[in-house]
Amino acid sequence: MARWPVALVTGASSGIGRAIAVQLAIDGSDLIIVARRRDRLEALAEELRAAHGVKVDVLVADVTVPDQLAAVEDRLRDGEPAVDLLVNNAGVGGQGSFADIPLDRQDRQIRLNVVAPVRLTHAALQRMLPRGHGGVLNVSSIAGLQPMPHLATYAATKAYLSSFTHALHEEVRGKGVSVTNLLPGFTRTEFHGASDLDRSVVPKLFWMTADDVARAGLRAVAQGRAQCVPGLVYRVATGISNVTPWSVSRRVLGVVLR
Ligand SMILES: NC(=O)c1ccc[n+]([C@@H]2O[C@H](COP(=O)([O-])OP(=O)(O)OC[C@H]3O[C@@H](n4cnc5c(N)ncnc54)[C@H](OP(=O)(O)O)[C@@H]3O)[C@@H](O)[C@H]2O)c1
DSSP states (O other): OOSSSEEEEESTTSHHHHHHHHHHHHTTOEEEEEESOHHHHHHHHHHHHHHHOOOEEEEEOOTTSHHHHHHHHHHHHHOSSOOSEEEEOOOOOOOSOTTTSOHHHHHHHHIIIIIHHHHHHHHHHHHHHHHTOEEEEEEOOGGGGSOOTTSHHHHHHHHHHHHHHHHHHHHTTTTTEEEEEEOOOSEESSHHHHTTOOOTTSOGGGOEEHHHHHHHHHHHHHTTOSEEOOSHHHHHHHHHHHTSOHHHHHHHHHHHTO
16 A cells, blocks of 8 residues: 555656656555646656556646636545645746846745645645645755845745744644655756756755655655755755854855855
8 A cells, every 4th residue: 555545746747746756656656746737747647657557637737826726725625535645846936136036927936835835735634634644745945944145035935835834744743644844955857947047056966866855755754754855965054054143144145146
């Protein structure tokens, strides 16, 4: 029996979300995969059905659009069979001065990185808590550990998601539901292109694969852990960040990210 018989993954058409969906299928989970690009989702669904014999439903949705997000919420709250694991993974960044990045783009980022996971988690818990069983894996970022000049909105959305996830982890303690915060560092995906981020300056040592991040995150939520930081280099960086006052980190990052 799979650890999570039925799992719903947002942002499963590429990168970390795709790797999580693949890993779950290898473990025998049936899947509901969510993103905007239908062709990518259909191809992944075919691949996973053929390779692992699992059921895969494709749910095409732009989760920044309220009625499309509502369709995903409805699936979590009322659909059959019940979802055992929700992975809130879809997300986007955006580099530049806050005042120069069009407000619409930043507003979309907040709806994707914050509003969608909050609404989807609420819908999922309506079903998981009465059953006394379930998991929520929220894909945040080490970017949320401190304020990041020139990535101000992105870092703030991830700070929200991390704080929210840690709080919920305590709220559901002892109720059979685990809520886990996944903090990836630089991971080779389509993210940097989609988010207009310059990755040329990032040393090789810092890069992780989506497969490694996916495996670490799934292990953590299965173990009921509050947080997972994949990669030794990022566990060290997180330790440093935790003891560095924002007055220092914002100045340093303001120079590095200019
Ligand atoms: N890569 C990194 O270095 C890194 C580091 C830290 C944290 N993260 C976080 O990891 C998560 C996954 O990112 P990734 O690196 O795997 O990036 P990615 O390869 O660009 O994947 C992003 C996924 O989100 C989906 N998505 C984007 N906008 C959407 C929307 N409006 N509605 C529904 N789905 C949407 C995309 O699918 P469609 O385009 O088909 O909709 C895609 O499947 C994000 O939350 C990101 O913040 C990434």
